[in-house]
Amino acid sequence: MTPLPEDLSPRVSEDDRDMAVQRLQEAYAEGHISHEEMDERLNQALTAKAHGELVSALAALPEENAGTTSTIAAHSGRIQRRGAWRVPRILKVESAFGKVHLDLSRAVIEHPVVDIELHLGSGSAKITMPRDAIVDIEDLHTAWKDTRYKPRRPRPGGPRIRISGTMEFGRLKIRHARR
Incomplete structure (x- = not known):
């Protein structure tokens, strides 16, 4: 259950x-x-x-395992997650052409560390982080445009979000939620 x-x-x-x-x-x-x-x-x-x-x-459904790896993929179009969605331990996002918007500000984050692997061709990506998240983008490789992100002073107790992968012809914008 x-x-x-x-x-x-x-x-x-x-x-x-x-x-x-x-x-x-x-x-x-x-x-x-x-x-x-x-x-x-x-x-x-x-x-x-x-x-x-x-x-x-x-009732009688198998236990949900939020610790697994989940993949969200689309050849073209928009990939969007927002609201109270459950964030897996490892989230892979793959898109050849299209926009990606991940809003983690109200998401259910059950892990102290979450890895987001981006594999994007062309198109932009926007990730909204919880206010208290610590963001690590050192393993993200961009070929065309730099990532837009102003690091915040980390607050204790927030999740660590590590973003890795490759972006060819798009830009990643990361911001923290205001509230």
């Missing part, structure tokens, strides 16, 4: 509902549930008013 936040308030938040829907979609994509079962559970998750109903919708 996939754990939900410890706060068992009577009302289900949109973030909790979104995480449950994402988990059900992942379970379907991995072949753990049938299409019909996913439809039934999605309906249950989307209409849930209490956390117990979400737990029921996620």
Whole structure:
């Protein structure tokens, strides 16, 4: 069973509902549930008013392993992650043509160190960091434009985000969230 936040308030938040829907979609994509079962559970998750109903919708799913490597890839178009999404320990982002926007400011970061490997052809990338993140870009290689980033004085307790990989004909902009 996939754990939900410890706060068992009577009302289900949109973030909790979104995480449950994402988990059900992942379970379907991995072949753990049938299409019909996913439809039934999605309906249950989307209409849930209490956390117990979400737990029921996620019952009997295999444990989610947030420590694995995840890859986001697109040949062209936009790659975007924002809101309360779960950041894996290693995130690989691959795009031949297109824009990439990763917003980590409200993401669920469960690891003290997160590695983001960028492999981008042409197109720009923008990464919004949590306010307290420590950013390391030493292993990022750019062929055309320099990375735009003003390091901040690190605050204790924040995650270390290491960005590596290659960018051919685009620019990476990194900024910290204002709040």
